Every structure is written in C-alpha cells, then in structure tokens.
Amino acid sequence: MSNCLLKTFVGDSILQLTINRPEKRNAISYEVMNELDEAIDLAKEDKDVKMLLIRGSGEQAFCSGGDLSEFHALETEKAAFGMLSKMGQVLYKLATFPKPTIAYINGTAIGGGCEIATACDIRIAKKGVKMGFVQGHQAITTGWGCGTILTEKLTPANAMSLLWSGSIILPEEAIKLGFISEVIEEDEQVLSILEKYTDKQSEVLQAYKNMLVRKWEQTNLRERMMEEIKVCAKLWEKEEHLLAVKQFRERKK
Numbered sequence: 001m002s003n004c005l006l007k008t009f010v011g012d013s014i015l016q017l018t019i020n021r022p023e024k025r026n027a028i029s030y031e032v033m034n035e036l037d038e039a040i041d042l043a044k045e046d047k048d049v050k051m052l053l054i055r056g057s058g059e060q061a062f063c064s065g066g067d068l069s070e071f072h073a074l075e076t077e078k079a080a081f082g083m084l085s086k087m088g089q090v091l092y093k094l095a096t097f098p099k100p101t102i103a104y105i106n107g108t109a110i111g112g113g114c115e116i117a118t119a120c121d122i123r124i125a126k127k128g129v130k131m132g133f134v135q136g137h138q139a140i141t142t143g144w145g146c147g148t149i150l151t152e153k154l155t156p157a158n159a160m161s162l163l164w165s166g167s168i169i170l171p172e173e174a175i176k177l178g179f180i181s182e183v184i185e186e187d188e189q190v191l192s193i194l195e196k197y198t199d200k201q202s203e204v205l206q207a208y209k210n211m212l213v214r215k216w217e218q219t220n221l222r223e224r225m226m227e228e229i230k231v232c233a234k235l236w237e238k239e240e241h242l243l244a245v246k247q248f249r250e251r252k253k
C-alpha cells in the first residue's frame, strides 16, 4: 500500500492529511492526487471528521507543486490538460469541502503547493517558510485552477501582485497580503489555534462553510477554474515552459 498521503487523527476530530514525499519536497504525483481525492471523499462522509488539516512531511517542505520528474513527460496541450484538470477537480472538491479546511504551511510552498494552500479555508505558516506562485517564472500560469480561488480570497490587487510577480515571500508579508492568518514557531501550536474552531458544533462550522460554497456554486467557480486550467494547458506545450522544466531537472548535472 502506498504511503504518499498519511491520514491521522490529531485531537479528537481533526483529520490530518500529510503529503509524504519529503525526498521530492512533497511534490504532487498522480498517486498523491488519487489519494487526496479518495481521502477528501471519505472525510466528507465521516461523522468523526470535523475539520481537515493538510501539511507536508518533514521540516523542509509543505509542497513543491507538481512532480516535474513525472509531469515533464507531458508535452502537448491535451496531455497537460489531462493532468491539470485532474488536480483541478481535486482542488475544487477541497475548496468546496463542507467542513473547515486548514493548510499548515510547515515548509516551502511553491507553485502548486501554494494552490493547495489557497484551496483551504485558512492558512497557517511556520516561521521562516518560503511561499511563491512561481508558475510565471516557468512561462505558465496557475494550472490547477487556484489563481481563480486566490482572487476570491485576497483583494484583487494582492492576488494579482502574487500571481504576476511570482515573488517568493515570507510569512510576515503573506500576512499583510491576507494569504496567511497566523504564524507559529512550533508545530504543536497548530492544535491550540484550531481549538477555537473545533470547540464549536459541526452544524455551526458547516453552516458557515455552506454560505461560501453556495456563493461559489452560484458564480460558477468550477467553470472559472476550468477556464484557468485551459489557459495553462495551452502555455504548457510551449518551448519556453518545456525549457524551464528541463532546466530545473538538469540543474544539478
């Protein structure tokens, strides 16, 4: 059995999903996508799960985005769209998950790693971690549809600044931009922060989440994410992007 996504209960009612590929800085492979998809479905139905918490394994990374050692093989728009839309569906499911979702950014969050965090309701960062929507540096756009979600959650100017610049930022700046809610020094602090939510009844937590989800259904969030994904797929097959991926893969040779 694969252990690329660890599922553990922390506290009484929080299901923690840990992306467990530290040797690849917790990059997202097809296997992780499938496991995430399945875990989200199960957690939705599980009455014991009040809240989802997503983090990366180890100290170094939350998630380094798509697994370039796997996805470099996708060289056409059609092939790229297949992968991007698959993860886009998973992240739509995460964004509209009926219970609270928290990203604990315990290490570097790059590219698609920031997209996963964006799909969560609340982002908590460990002191000193680096975060960046670096896709523009690789001649693509956010390919899993979460640029759209970012514009729902941050002010348009702050969302555009992050997406256009591709800047790597630290938690202090991320708080100012509204991307991060809290910064902690020790992993253990996450639980005490989350207690102020988990001490409420599930019905209360879910009713508030439903307000957001209803708005996103009425404003066709899924379709808007798919439009975003199509744009990335078009850029994916271009020489500039294929070259950027090649450069990353060959940088240590």
Ligand SMILES: CC[C@@H](C(=O)O)C(=O)SCCNC(=O)CCNC(=O)[C@H](O)C(C)(C)COP(=O)(O)OP(=O)(O)OC[C@H]1O[C@@H](n2cnc3c(N)ncnc32)[C@H](O)[C@@H]1OP(=O)(O)O
Pocket: 023, 024, 025, 027, 060, 061, 064, 065, 066, 067, 068, 069, 070, 071, 108, 110, 111, 112, 113, 115, 134, 135, 138, 141, 142, 143, 144, 248, 252
């Ligand atoms: C594809 C979807 C798209 C989207 O739609 O959003 C994206 O996600 S685009 C962004 C893709 N991700 C990246 O470009 C990040 C690439 N990685 C890095 O920039 C750096 O690795 C890091 C995340 C900043 C960490 O740097 P550092 O701590 O110095 O570690 P190393 O660079 O030495 O990496 C260790 C090890 O991990 C492998 N690795 C890291 N990221 C990925 C990745 N995304 N895919 C595959 N493998 C990855 C890296 O190759 C190293 O392995 P070895 O060379 O075997 O040691």
